[in-house]
Amino acid sequence: MHANAVPAVLPVLLIGFLSLLTPLLTPRSVQFGVRVPAERADDPVVAQARRTYWTGIGAVTAVAVLAGLFVASAGAAGIVAMLVELAGSVAVYLLARSHVADAKRDGHWFEGRRQVTVTDTTLRTRPEPFPWLWALPAVAITVGTAVVGAVRYPHLPARLVSHYDIGGHPTSYADKTFLSAFGLVMVQVGITALIVALSWITARGKAELDAQDPHAAERHRRFVTAMARCLLVLAAAVDLTMFFAALAMWKLVGSTGLFPVLLLAPIVLATAGLIVVTVRIGQGGSRLRFDGGDGDRKATGPGGVTGTGAVTRDDDRFWKLGMIYINREDPAVFVQKRFGVGWTVNFGRPAAVGLLVGILAIAVLVPVLAGSH
Structure with missing residues (x-):
């Protein structure tokens, strides 16, 4: 572990924190990049997707920090940690998105609804x-x-x-x-x-x-x-x-x-x-x-x-x-x-x-x- 690698992984912690907040900041009618009726924001599948996402982001951030702290070269600590964080965060997001998209398709969430543009x-x-x-x-x-x-x-x-x-x-x-x-x-x-x-x-x-x-x-x-x-x-x-x-x-x-x-x-x-x-x-x-x-x-x-x-x-x-x-x-x-x-x-x-x-x-x-x- 390189002591001078600690400042290099601080941005990763910030990105992880912001990633955890992101699902709470989006409108109810858009869940993990999927358009849904607003009332479906409380659907059990969506709630489970959020839990999966939060768990995944926590795990990815922990791995990214460890990778940055223990990488062989102290100079590359920040780059390695950032790459792990970004790649892992995207993968976790896509997994959560797939759950919501599948539930929307299989449950016909828009069937019978009048779709409009305001x-x-x-x-x-x-x-x-x-x-x-x-x-x-x-x-x-x-x-x-x-x-x-x-x-x-x-x-x-x-x-x-x-x-x-x-x-x-x-x-x-x-x-x-x-x-x-x-x-x-x-x-x-x-x-x-x-x-x-x-x-x-x-x-x-x-x-x-x-x-x-x-x-x-x-x-x-x-x-x-x-x-x-x-x-x-x-x-x-x-x-x-x-x-x-x-x-x-x-x-x-x-x-x-x-x-x-x-x-x-x-x-x-x-x-x-x-x-x-x-x-x-x-x-x-x-x-x-x-x-x-x-x-x-x-x-x-x-x-x-x-x-x-x-x-x-x-x-x-x-x-x-x-x-x-x-x-x-x-x-x-x-x-x-x-x-x-x-x-x-x-x-x-x-x-x-x-x-x-x-x-x-x-x-x-x-x-x-x-x-x-």
Whole structure:
């Protein structure tokens, strides 16, 4: 066992914890990526699938941690643990999903039910105002970093530290150029622009409204607003981390001692806040409570849908394994996930695939740029 492998497996514990929470965050009409009538969320088969899933995730996480702690190379501990956790979690999810899908098929859960698609035109005519003010901290931090850098630039040495180890000690240097001096500012600009753009696009994206839920539109409004605010706070946190890193590179603060903690603190706190909000509201606002509780969800829905056996259209054919959405007839680029919180892309739209590739490219390049400074 390598003592220095312990920090490397901490992300695995976080992923395991979030995986355990996921079934509690999804709407009642979607269980393990399978569309079901809302009242079937309490079916014994679904309850057993949850227990199987929770047991499996617990076991997978334990194995992943042990694999990370006892792997031969301490440097590979995090990678090994993460691979075991991700592969095992997907396998456990697919097992639970198969139980629900089989029960739905064999029990003819949608037979005799009127399947409908619900829309609320006010989401387009009177959309929820986007929280632009929440983007100001990220913009202010980025501008502030650029100003500090401009003032400091003439006084910088000919060679700048381009990389620090985990203890805050410099490990490599680069010649002083505009790119090397302001690389982290460019990262800030990219992160801020990307998160603001994605927040706005998803807030104006397709609404998933449950025909059996009379509060579906209100849930959607609160969900997209809360998630947009959390993402904008996360952008500010990342920018603040880049600001501290830039101060160290510009020799305005020391990089040893508690500096690594200071560097990570903004992102850790913002991520913790995002998790708390996610648990509070659930995917699509499914955990929000309204007067009358959930009992009225079986009586009437938005758009005038009443308690005549109407349910949300069974659209499982568009969801491969309950995770990958492919619908060429759907103009939406982003759709809400079936399992988890947030959005995924419609792989049936070429523009969506191109956008996803671009986002992944930025996600790969940003850590490379940040790590090289």
